[in-house]
Every structure is written in structure tokens, then in C-alpha cells.
Amino acid sequence: MGLNIYLIKIVYFLIHFVYIISFLEYNIYYIMTHIRLCDYTASVKLRSMYSYLGCDLMNVLLINGSPHKEGCTYTALYEVAKELNKEQIDTNIVHIGTKPVAGCIDCGKCIQTGYCVFDDDPVNECVNLMKESDGLVVGSPVYYAGPNGALCSFLDRMFYRKSKFYEYKPAAAVVNCRRGGASASFDRLNKYFTISNMPVVSSQYWNSTHGFIPEETLQDVEGLQTMRTLGRNMAWLIKCISYSKEKYPHPIREPQIMTNFIK
Numbered sequence: 545m546g547l548n549i550y551l552i553k554i555v556y557f558l559i560h561f562v563y564i565i566s567f568l569e570y571n572i573y574y575i576m577t578h579i580r581l582c583d584y585t586a587s588v589k590l591r592s593m594y595s596y597l598g599c600d601l602m603n604v605l606l607i608n609g610s611p612h613k614e615g616c617t618y619t620a621l622y623e624v625a626k627e628l629n630k631e632q633i634d635t636n637i638v639h640i641g642t643k644p645v646a647g648c649i650d651c652g653k654c655i656q657t658g659y660c661v662f663d664d665d666p667v668n669e670c671v672n673l674m675k676e677s678d679g680l681v682v683g684s685p686v687y688y689a690g691p692n693g694a695l696c697s698f699l700d701r702m703f704y705r706k707s708k709f710y711e712y713k714p715a716a717a718v719v720n721c722r723r724g725g726a727s728a729s730f731d732r733l734n735k736y737f738t739i740s741n742m743p744v745v746s747s748q749y750w751n752s753t754h755g756f757i758p759e760e761t762l763q764d765v766e767g768l769q770t771m772r773t774l775g776r777n778m779a780w781l782i783k784c785i786s787y788s789k790e791k792y793p794h795p796i797r798e799p800q801i802m803t804n805f806i807k
């Protein structure tokens with residue numbers, strides 16, 4: 545009789561355990577969008593919880609290059625992140641901040657250490673995040689028909705001599721402008737990915753939104769749809785790469801030839 549009660553309790557516990565797990569699985573999008581799971585610690589915890597359950601939680605790093613933490617660029621990035629979350633892919637949105645971002649001084653120290661000598665901005669944090677991430681989205685406001693200067697300095701240091709860790713991870717750029725210069729800025733940002741063996745994810749239009757304040761960007765319904773399509777396309781490509789990696793491992797690289805055209 546006593547044994548039966550224990551048996552019932554165990555079955556009861558198991559049913560609830562399965563219920564909780566499926567609740568987490570199916571409501572991950574809800575949880576992420578409502579408590580804005582955008583910080584690294586929460587993301588690492590969630591990922592380890594998933595791996596404990598035998599699942600792989602994929603992750604995309606989104607870099608907001610605007611000085612405005614929750615401005616128009618963030619609004620565009622957030623639209624991409626929401627779509628990735630719907631596809632059960634975790635997201636970290638990192639803001640580069642408003643302090644001056646040093647440019648690369650070509651000191652070569654990163655060749656030995658793998659990290660930038662300047663450690664007073666999130667560049668090295670992003671290097672680490674990219675090692676763990678399955679994809680990257682870089683967001684920039686348009687300044688004089690190009691990405692903003694601080695973001696270019698940030699990306700020069702994040703990519704230079706460190707991009708071997710980012711190879712074969714899908715990447716995309718998104719830009720926000722008030723009026724013009726979007727596609728020139730978009731092209732410039734794609735250069736970081738296309739020199740780094742990163743597959744570039746496309747959308748239904750060149751990835752841009754228009755607005756001077758976030759409320760205006762929210763009115764750019766075509767721009768936002770382009771962001772959502774980008775999020776879904778990136779989720780699809782990340783899953784294709786991840787689920788087929790046993791059968792189709794990354795291509796073997798030839799040793800790099802460098803010619804500097806000195807003659």
C-alpha cells in the first residue's frame with residue numbers, strides 16, 4: 545500500500561517534470577521577449593540548462609553600434625531578435641556604449657593573445673561571445689552614408705586577427721537611416737563578414753529601416769518586415785548548418801597565400 549503511494553508520487557512528479565520542461569520548450573519565446581533575456585549570464589545559464597536536458601540552445605550575438613541604447617538601430621535589431629527567439633534561438637544584444645571607442649593601432653598584440661590590448665569597451669566581451677555564438681547581426685545608424693565611426697573602430701578591433709573564431713557562422717548587417725545612405729552603409733558592414741568566411745544572410749530587401757526616433761522606425765512596416773524575414777532566414781541557415789555538421793563538416797581551408805603587391 546505504502547509502495548503504491550510512493551509510485552503514484554513518482555509518476556505525479558514525472559508528469560509535472562515533463563510538463564515543466566515542455567512548458568519551457570514551447571514558451572521560450574514568451575519568456576525571452578517578456579523578460580528580455582539579453583544579458584550574457586542569463587544566456588549562459590539557459591544554454592547550460594538546455595545542454596543538461598540534452599538539447600543544444602543556439603545563440604546569436606547582436607551588436608548595437610548606435611550611441612542610443614534603445615534607439616532606432618536597437619528597434620530594428622530587436623525585431624530580428626524576436627524572430628530568432630520565436631525559432632527557439634537565444635539572443636544577446638550588446639550595446640557598444642557612448643564612451644570613445646579606440647581604433648585599431650595595429651600593435652599586433654592580438655596575434656599572440658587573441659584579444660585586443662584595449663580593454664575598456666565591450667570588444668573583447670564580443671570576441672568571447674562570438675566564440676560561443678552561432679550567428680552575428682551587426683546594427684548601425686547611418687552617418688554620412690556609412691556606418692558610424694565608433695562601430696567601425698569597434699569592428700576593426702573585433703575582427704582583426706580574431707575572425708578565425710567566427711568562420712562559417714552566418715552573419716548579417718542591419719542599418720537605420722533618417723533618409724539616405726542605407727545601402728552604402730550596408731555594403732561596408734558586409735565587408736567584415738565576406739573577408740572572414742562567414743555566410744551572409746539576406747532578406748527580402750537590403751536590410752535597412754528608416755527613422756530618426758524609434759517611434760518612426762516602428763512605422764516603417766516594410767523595414768520591420770525585412771528584419772523579421774532576416775531573423776527567420778538566419779534561424780533557418782543556422783539550423784541547417786548545425787543539424788548537418790556531422791554529414792557536411794566545414795570545408796578544409798588551404799593555407800592562406802598573402803601577396804602584398806609591392807612590385
Ligand SMILES: Cc1cc2nc3c(=O)[nH]c(=O)nc-3n(C[C@H](O)[C@H](O)[C@H](O)COP(=O)(O)O)c2cc1C
Pocket residue numbers: 610611612614615616617618684685686687688689690720721722723724725755756757758
Ligand atoms: C553624424 C551624423 C550623421 C548622419 N548622417 C546621416 C546620413 O548620411 N543619412 C541619413 O539618412 N541619416 C543620417 N543621420 C541620422 C542617423 O542615421 C539617425 O539619427 C540614426 O539612424 C538614428 O538611429 P539611432 O537611434 O539608433 O541612433 C546622421 C546622424 C548623425 C549624428
